[in-house]
Amino acid sequence: MRSLLFVPADSEKKLAKGSESGADALILDLEDSVAAERKPAAREGALAYLKAHASHTPRPRLIVRVNALDTGLIDADLDAVVAGRPDAILLPKAEGGPSVIHLDAKLTAREAVHGLPDGAISIIALATETAAALFLCGTYRDSSARLTGITWGAEDLSAELGAETNRDATGHFTSPYMLARNLSLAAAASAHVQAIDTVYADFRDMQGLRREAEDARRDGFTAKMAIHPAQVPVINEVFTPSAQEIEKARAVVDAFAADPASGVVAIGGVMYDRPHLRRAERLLARIKPA
Ligand code: COA
Ligand code: MG
Numbered sequence: 001m002r003s004l005l006f007v008p009a010d011s012e013k014k015l016a017k018g019s020e021s022g023a024d025a026l027i028l029d030l031e032d033s034v035a036a037e038r039k040p041a042a043r044e045g046a047l048a049y050l051k052a053h054a055s056h057t058p059r060p061r062l063i064v065r066v067n068a069l070d071t072g073l074i075d076a077d078l079d080a081v082v083a084g085r086p087d088a089i090l091l092p093k094a095e096g097g098p099s100v101i102h103l104d105a106k107l108t109a110r111e112a113v114h115g116l117p118d119g120a121i122s123i124i125a126l127a128t129e130t131a132a133a134l135f136l137c138g139t140y141r142d143s144s145a146r147l148t149g150i151t152w153g154a155e156d157l158s159a160e161l162g163a164e165t166n167r168d169a170t171g172h173f174t175s176p177y178m179l180a181r182n183l184s185l186a187a188a189a190s191a192h193v194q195a196i197d198t199v200y201a202d203f204r205d206m207q208g209l210r211r212e213a214e215d216a217r218r219d220g221f222t223a224k225m226a227i228h229p230a231q232v233p234v235i236n237e238v239f240t241p242s243a244q245e246i247e248k249a250r251a252v253v254d255a256f257a258a259d260p261a262s263g264v265v266a267i268g269g270v271m272y273d274r275p276h277l278r279r280a281e282r283l284l285a286r287i288k289p290a
Contacts, residue, residue, distance in 0.1 A: 001025050001061060001149075002239035004196065005226045008033040009064075010042035015049050018060075021229040022236065025061035030077050031068070031092050032156075039073060043080035050084025061087045063124065068093035069102055082110040086121060088148065093156065094125035096136025097143030104144040124149035124196070127187050128180035129156040137187040151196035151225060152184035171208050185220055197221040203228035213238040222286055241283055249280035 005023035007014050009030055018026045028046040030039060046064055053059055064086045067073035070093070078089070091103050100123055107121050123146040127137055134157075140147060154177040158166040166177045173181065181198070188195035197216035200209040213224050213235055224235045241249075255265040256277050264273040 001194065001196075002223050003226055003232045003235040004061075004063065004223060005229065005232055006033065006065070006199070008042070009046040009049070010034050010038040012045065015045060017229055019053070021232045023060050023226065023229075023232045024223075024236070025063055025087075027063045027065050027090055027225065028081075028086075029065045030073075030081075031065050039067075039076075043077060046081050046086075047084045050081065050086055054085060063088045063090050065090040065092060065126075069099055074103075075106070078106055078110055082107070082116070082121065083114050085114075085116055088122035088124050090124045090126060090151075092126045092153070093129045093133070094127050095130060095133045096127075096139035097141070098136075098139070100125055100140065100143040100147050104146050107146065119146060122146050122148040124151060126151055126153050127184045128152040128154075129160075131157070131160050133157075134180060134183055137183040138190065140187050140191040140193075143191070147191060147193055149194040149196050149223075150184050150188040150191065152180050152198050154180065154198060155201075171202070171205070182219075189220065194223060195221045197224040199225045199227050200231065201227065203231060206230070206234055210234050210238060241287055245283060246287060249283040252276055252280035253284065 001024040003023045004025040004027050005018055005021050006027045006029050007018040009015065009028040028049060030042045030046060034042040050062055053062065064081045066077040066089055089103065089107065091099065094100065103123055108118060111118055111120055123144060125140065125147065127150050128134055140150060154166045154173060157177065157180055161176060163176065166174060168174055185195050197213065200212050202208060209231055216224055217238055223239055226232050226235055251267055252272050255267055255272065256262070259265060264271060
């Protein structure tokens, strides 16, 4: 999964556009892009979309962003959408492993009600939307087998911190948000799940989007969320390993396979040891079809 496109689930038009976007995943949003009085319509829209598209092959992964655990809305969200068997739930305002365990229990009960296999629905955590959440980034590891990804957000966090802005004059995130980003990256690595970069809100600025996506890829993120269909091709391109990278990774894996007792190999006059092997294996795992 390279690109995850947010689609407000109360918009039939955008749901239809999302299908054609080429995104690897659609995030059917019930949360911040949906006004309070539109929540019921969004739940219905999400369920109808899930039911209509579940059997399509190939199709994007279908993820639902529910409302946060403390809103009083999440139970109705899950009651509505679990029947459509989404691939995953995106949990906003997550606060560490305990919040994932809480959602896990809610899903387990509903999977039973709907006759779905236990654990059928994964969880992706939005790990940095509150100040408290930053201090809990180390608690995702071993929280739930459902957890498959961690991402981060700067908008709610900047509101909570009382910041004037979260980006500087050059469009780069300021340091509190880089801290949040970096903590989410470490949270994902420590929990052995996918690290997914946050959205780039200025959806006409393709250059800025590309720069931010390339920086994310450099640091270990393997996907980025999008808010507009035009962002999807850029994100897909940046997070698709090049033929050259794949060839190099295969050479490293093959060299170790040819000499299993060795901790270190030489290819073209360069040393490769175990961390290089892990990196090569991770890159090859990314190009396997989902
Ligand atoms: N998913 C699907 N379709 C989308 C879309 C999205 N996220 N964003 C825009 N589109 C559609 C528009 O409906 C429009 O369709 P049309 O050509 O049939 O009229 C087309 O793509 C072009 O859109 P554009 O006119 O450039 O933008 P807009 O002003 O209609 O929408 C936003 C701008 C920001 C309101 C819109 O991109 C959006 O809703 N994004 C998602 C917001 C969100 O979910 N936020 C929560 C996570 S941070
Ligand atoms: Mg939000």
